[in-house]
Amino acid sequence: MGVETQFQDGFMTTTIDSVVNWSRKFSLFTYPFVTACCGMEYMAAACSHYDISRFGAEIPRFSPRQADLLFVVGTITHKMAPVLKLIYEQMPNPKWVIAFGACASSGGFYQNYSVVQGIDRVIPVDTYIAGCPPRPEAVLDAIIELQNRIQDRGPQGISGINPNQEEKVIPKARESKENLLLSRQ
């Protein structure tokens, strides 16, 4: 069809966006911001048994400047919140955030004076993983979910691309999740 007929076999055409997004989604450099219990399951997911590297999120980068996926693993307290915010701001765009576990997603069963009731009150979040702590399979699922979204939408509509429009962007990200779910059915 069209321009493809001009080339020999072995060529295919696509849009530049999807090539870029394809390369983006399989080279996620993660920054594990490990604070609490969930870190144990993060370790389990990263080690040989569950082997997160099968899904292109192999290398943990312990500097936010070299990472594009922030794993917030564990409870964030009010004392820790400024540190988290600073780390998020130090990451280069485009960037994505995964809230790992119940505490990071909503504060979990710690509803008290010291715990932030979900990290989305501090930074925008793309994917939430349920569980206290989540099983490693759930972590892998969340990574695949995020990769699908990166492939579909690229950095657009993902919370990290424009920090000035955070509030507007979050509902969009959630919409897109609903759309994905609908399209799967």
Next chain:
Amino acid sequence: MEELATENKGQNLESEMEDQADASVMTIEIGPAHPAMHGIVRFTTQIDGEEIVDMIPEIGYLHRGFEKESENSKWIQITPYTDRLNYVSPLLCNIGYSMAVEKLFGVDAPRRAQYTRVIMGEISRITDHLTCLGAAAMEVGAFTFFLWFIKGREYLWELVEEVTGARLTTNWTRFGGNATDIPDGFLGELQERLEKIKDILRECDTLLTRNKIFIDRVKDVGVLSKEDSISFGFTGPMLRACGIPYDVRRSDRYSVYDDLDFEIPVGSVGDCFDRYLVRMEEMWQSISIIEQASDKLPAGPIAIDDRQLVLPDKKQVYGNIEGLIDHFKLVMEGHQAPAGEIYMPTEGGNGEVGFYLVSDGSGEPVKCRVRPPCFNFVSAMPAICKGGYVADIVPIFGSVNMIGGELDR
């Protein structure tokens, strides 16, 4: 990573340190989010060249209000919070808490429950030491060791899941017994898994214990004298590495540890290498304890028959009105602990985990305090590190085995 330190500083400490500092001394911040720190803690370190002159630890980044939550819960609702105290050995905290409440009530769990608690608790101790040593070795460069130890931990966690239903946050013990009995065929599988763990331990022993690179990093590093260790309130492997055979399992004779034969490994100098050796040997001892306990495991009930403490059988609940009422009252009103105060020490993964409970006779605790072993270790970090090199912080902190949930609660 130094610039990660935030506005949230103890400003007073900062300015104080700057006043004292002379030209050759530099202040660097290590943490709270640092790759070589397992756990979130911040060290404001003053260095002269490579040498550590002074160090101020800052903790509290994982303070989740355990005590406040406990005071606003019923007694049984605290058990899940204890899972998350020492999240590397949750079962030991579960057991410690349940034994504390049993002491408050003045009851004892049945023999079978005690033995299964010992088995599960020692499994948990092995997972604790596997994680601690694995992470500590990884931080000084032995990545293979870490992967193998985590592999071993997975084997044990699958066992824990079979019994408790969860890998990590087990919530397994109840007052006067356990939630579930061990499933059929568990002991056979346990033995198989223990053989695998033994293989891993032997392999890793040959890999690391006489490894020149590793020994150079940890030998004679992080020494604290016997007297100071005691004064700092060290317990567990940290104290035993100094050569003091203090083990709560032996000294307070709780549960059925009296019937079981085990040795308390001690170190000689109290450096990081001794701590490594003590933990390695403790895993062998734990395996031996598990094997003895499986052999001696008595038959019988897993919980006492006391309607004040234990939920009645489902058959009773659906079958007669007393059962239903007991169930209702226990669920709706909670356990009515008698007035009093107790302190129950148990040997956790890191040392003495003690629960201090105060009850006024109503359904809710007045105070539920846990004595955190890590707290003492981190408070001693300046004393241990002073005079050492910056690079020594990593093996020292690895050997300390700080667990955030337990340190900050």
Next chain:
Amino acid sequence: MSTEQEEIGNLTQLLQEQFPGAVQSYHQHRGDETVLVERSQILPICQFLRDDERSKMEMMIDLTAVDYIKESPRFEVVYHFKSLSLEHRIRVKVRVPEEDCEIDSIHELWLAVDWYERECYDMYGIIFKNHPNLQRILMYSQFEGYPLRKDYPIGRQQPLVEMRPVNERHDYGEL
């Protein structure tokens, strides 16, 4: 708690002989030897417990406080000591009133005390006199109030960074 008051432990007896009038009450509930002592005497009593041949408390195991909000004096500071060589434990308690929330620091006797007293101050606002560095340890310096006091509401948060508005979250009401 006074049900088992008739029994008297060895250490309690020792303290009663050594410090006449300082021991206000004692009990051995579930085998835990406990003494409630005079506030002004806490430093000499701890010193005695550490140094005397018959008690030899080498370790300060735990230090905390309890808030009995309906009673007066309101607070109770609780010390747990352990002797490694003689293998016994004792719990020493001191009542501290709310209006004069002070007690002598015992940081010179055990190295571990330093941080435990800071934590106790942080959580309950009890001032330890002569403590070298009595500052918040678990909470941040900007935090107001003392979270473990019974009159501090459990859900009252004091954020350091501005909290973003979050939609679509079920509102649990006032925590």
